[in-house]
Amino acid sequence: MEDVLVIGGGVGGLTLALCLHRNGIPCTVLEAVPEIRPLGVGVNILPHGAAELARLGVAEALLRHCVQTDEANFFNRYGQLVHREPLGRAAGYDHPQMSIHRADLHAELLAAARERLGAGRVLLDRRVARVEQDATGVTVHVVGAPSLRGSVAIGSDGIHSAVRKQLHPGEGDPKYTGYNMWRGVTPWPRFLTGASLTRVGWLTTGKMVIYPIRNAVNERGDQLINWVFEVETDTYRSRRDWNLPGRAEDVIAYVKDWRFDWLDVPAMVAASEVLLEFPMVDQDPLPWWTQGRITLLGDAAHPMVPRGSNGAGQAILDARCLADLLAKGDPVAALKDYEAQRLPATTKVVLTNRANPSDAILREVFERTGDKPFDRIEDVISAEEMLA
Numbered sequence: 001m002e003d004v005l006v007i008g009g010g011v012g013g014l015t016l017a018l019c020l021h022r023n024g025i026p027c028t029v030l031e032a033v034p035e036i037r038p039l040g041v042g043v044n045i046l047p048h049g050a051a052e053l054a055r056l057g058v059a060e061a062l063l064r065h066c067v068q069t070d071e072a073n074f075f076n077r078y079g080q081l082v083h084r085e086p087l088g089r090a091a092g093y094d095h096p097q098m099s100i101h102r103a104d105l106h107a108e109l110l111a112a113a114r115e116r117l118g119a120g121r122v123l124l125d126r127r128v129a130r131v132e133q134d135a136t137g138v139t140v141h142v143v144g145a146p147s148l149r150g151s152v153a154i155g156s157d158g159i160h161s162a163v164r165k166q167l168h169p170g171e172g173d174p175k176y177t178g179y180n181m182w183r184g185v186t187p188w189p190r191f192l193t194g195a196s197l198t199r200v201g202w203l204t205t206g207k208m209v210i211y212p213i214r215n216a217v218n219e220r221g222d223q224l225i226n227w228v229f230e231v232e233t234d235t236y237r238s239r240r241d242w243n244l245p246g247r248a249e250d251v252i253a254y255v256k257d258w259r260f261d262w263l264d265v266p267a268m269v270a271a272s273e274v275l276l277e278f279p280m281v282d283q284d285p286l287p288w289w290t291q292g293r294i295t296l297l298g299d300a301a302h303p304m305v306p307r308g309s310n311g312a313g314q315a316i317l318d319a320r321c322l323a324d325l326l327a328k329g330d331p332v333a334a335l336k337d338y339e340a341q342r343l344p345a346t347t348k349v350v351l352t353n354r355a356n357p358s359d360a361i362l363r364e365v366f367e368r369t370g371d372k373p374f375d376r377i378e379d380v381i382s383a384e385e386m387l388a
Helices: 011-022 046-053 060-063 102-117 162-167 248-255 265-270 311-326 330-355 358-370 383-387
Strands: 003-007 029-030 042-045 067-069 071-076 081-086 099-100 128-133 137-141 143-148 150-153 173-190 196-204 207-212 224-232 276-282 292-297
Touching: 003 011, 003 137, 003 143, 011 029, 011 046, 011 102, 011 311, 029 102, 029 143, 042 046, 042 102, 042 207, 042 311, 046 060, 046 099, 046 311, 060 099, 060 102, 067 207, 071 224, 081 358, 099 102, 099 207, 099 224, 102 207, 128 150, 137 150, 150 162, 150 311, 150 330, 150 383, 162 292, 173 265, 196 358, 207 248, 207 265, 224 248, 224 265, 248 265, 248 276, 292 330
Parallel strands: 003 029, 003 150, 071 196, 150 292
Antiparallel strands: 042 099, 067 099, 071 081, 128 137, 137 143, 173 224, 173 276, 196 207, 207 224
16 A cells, blocks of 8 residues: 555644554655644543553553543532542543643654654645545645655644545534633642542533643642633634633633632632633534545544543544554545544534533533532432433
């Protein structure tokens, strides 16, 4: 088989490259940026994603960076505990839940890809203009650089995917969910277990997800805390750009009273090293991803709102599935089978994230209490209902 041309060197594209290499399939990764810089904030890799990374031999390196999350906590906006449950290995999984800075995850995947694929197989400053195909392969045309020839082209080029736009030119604008989001990272003392994924409040008046992503980041032994705040708004407050700077005061206006005995939220937000703003948008699921020898993967295929820790994990699962099917020999059949397996599965995740997020228990408590403090959570919702 000629090279598989992987368009996009993010988490999905690099994981695909490592999966292809493991299966003995040559590939080349084309990344648009001229220089890799540490960007972004935190990401959660659930145990099923961690299992695939272990299979690729990169989990040990990632464990040196990440926090192995061991519990999920749900609080109302008054800091009252609604529910607690174990996560990762504490919940009996064979692999951990990894809470990690996206830059650490990407750096380890990039280092492994460069080492295993060899020189000249991960190419930077290769912005793809278009992809052409014929009966025997694909030609990827690159802005300001020679075109490349391969067996298939995989568009793993993210939420602004050029390949997706080529395949679906009339798709239209992203779908706004009605919520705006701010994301940040803050060096801060350990809170709760030091490995807790904590959700506070509800979207109507503001909701946060807070969890550590690095240990011992300074001389005091603080952790790097990742936080996400989202609130219901009528219109976009920012453009669709993961790296658009935000303002701490915009968030603090909603959480100024969130000073709990386990965390001072406004102080943590004010001390953020990085703060980004982003509208909660996704795209309606596509009817198809594959056209002959071209297909999509990860956010290019199924952009989803960042709830339930599914974005990176679904891209990892895409990569494993596609690489294993390509190992069977017929690239056109492999891409068709890949779509048949992964498109329905990811469509379900996209729609579930919209309608019934993983923290819907907080919505239920918000509605039943009228957004007021409670005396006993058992008087609001039963243990059986919470586990349903």
